[in-house]
Amino acid sequence: MPRRPVYEQVIDDVTASIRSGALRPGDKLPSIVELCAQYGASATPIRYALRILDERGWIETHQGKGSFVAATPPA
Template identity: 85%
Template sequence: MPRQPVYEQVIDDVTASIRGGTLKPGDKLPSITELCEQYRASATPIRLALRILDERGWIEVHQGKGSFVAQSPPA
């Protein structure tokens, strides 16, 4: 089975953590650097994943502060 792209893996992991209650509204996500280490990936797919999560309403990205779980993420 082919491995899914890193950005999809990040999206799946973050949404699963939010749905499962591991990440709660307002929680700060790991930094891009930390996520790069965790997924053994470059910053490009990590940034893409965060942008998609932001567009879908799961997280809020605050320039210079980091990424946080949205106050009311999708059900």
């Protein structure tokens, strides 16, 4: 079975953590450097995953501050 792309794993893990309540609205996500280490990936797929999560309304990204769970993430 082929491995799924890292960005899909990040998206799935973050959305699952938000749905389960492990990550709550306003919580800060790990930094890009921390996520790179966690997933053994370069920054490119991590940034891509965060951009998709932001576009879908799961997180809010603030330049220089980081990424946070959206105040009202999708149901």
